[in-house]
Amino acid sequence: MTARRSDATRAAILTAARQRFAADGYERATIRAIAADARIDPSMVMRYYGSKEGLFAAAAEFDLRLPDLTDQPTDQLGEVLVRHFLDRWEGDGTLVALLRTAATNQGAADRMRAVFTDQLGAAVAAVVPDPAEAPRRAGLVASQMLGLALTRYVLRLAPVVDMPLADLVTWLAPTVHRYLRAPT
Amino acid sequence: MTARRSDATRAAILTAARQRFAADGYERATIRAIAADARIDPSMVMRYYGSKEGLFAAAAEFDLRLPDLTDQPTDQLGEVLVRHFLDRWEGDGTLVALLRTAATNQGAADRMRAVFTDQLGAAVAAVVPDPAEAPRRAGLVASQMLGLALTRYVLRLAPVVDMPLADLVTWLAPTVHRYLRAPT
DNA sequence: ACTCTATGCCAACAGGCGTTGACCTCTGCT
DNA sequence: AGCAGAGGTCAACGCCTGTTGGCATAGAGT
CATH class of the missing domain: 1.10.10.60 (Homeodomain-like)
Known part of the structure; x- marks a missing residue:
């Protein structure tokens, strides 16, 4: 070709x-x-x-481009992940397109599911205490990160739109860190 | 009439x-x-x-039917809120309809925004350390709760769908509690 | 008993949609 | 030069949509 x-x-x-x-x-x-x-x-x-x-x-080909989390200090996993998602999304409308479409289109929902199950699931599996718990922890992380994308880019909820990136990282990083590392 | x-x-x-x-x-x-x-x-x-x-x-008339949070023990605010949202949503498809539509329809997005700004904002304002921080904290709570609704009811992400309600409460309650009460 | 209005159905319109196939026109190859 | 094929345009088809107006009918108020 x-x-x-x-x-x-x-x-x-x-x-x-x-x-x-x-x-x-x-x-x-x-x-x-x-x-x-x-x-x-x-x-x-x-x-x-x-x-x-x-x-x-x-x-709607979409790659989260997640970094190798094993390279990161364990106590900064949440911060690194949240910052990466925000950086990845702020400049590229593809995620928003996928999200908007996934709400009504079966194929888009399937793809979105695959993106977060495969890409995020794999990255998370490497840094989670018990590998068997990886999908569940990835799901929890997805719920917070996609909730952020939904409220900030689609619904455009004022407080979430106005919050500076640094503040968002400060608030969400501990959540993501806990979903990744907290003992069950 | x-x-x-x-x-x-x-x-x-x-x-x-x-x-x-x-x-x-x-x-x-x-x-x-x-x-x-x-x-x-x-x-x-x-x-x-x-x-x-x-x-x-x-x-799409939708009422979150939030309880008065000042009646609740402060240390159980997160748990009460998460459980309430889940109970409210499991049986009533209206939220899912609103969510699906808000992704593409301006009017629905406005209404969704209003629901969470007004109803959740008011309930949160009553239990937050500094009232000036209420909108921001409500926005953070909305990002987690709507992310849950998105992944569980719309995207149907397997780990989130399969998780029992009690487990979801256990995982999300500390997040919501922190968004409400953590010092800035 | 007689209205009169609310309830309901039917048929149709105008517009927009994804999709198709016929038709030019330019470019690169031999 | 001549040809084949890719790039691109145009007009149209069939379908489905929200929406409208006309017409029957039943039931409540008098």
């Missing part, structure tokens, strides 16, 4: 799709609008991505 | 609407499907609720 002449177009479509999906959610984002943003005909979207579902699947 | 002959119909519409909105989200839930569930003509929905937005507004 070498470089294609249409790579620029494909990329433009993906960029526009991420913005529209993030801003409007899956149902309200229309292929026509995405195509218009990318200054392209709607039928091109179909040609390159097959269907709206296919386009979303391509646009 | 006394009893109308159509009250049974109106109630049936609301019940069907809540189920459909909760199951499918705002966009995918159609007036036709809701009307079919209520064994009624779609035009009746319009007559009684004006529009789809109006129907949703009527169906």
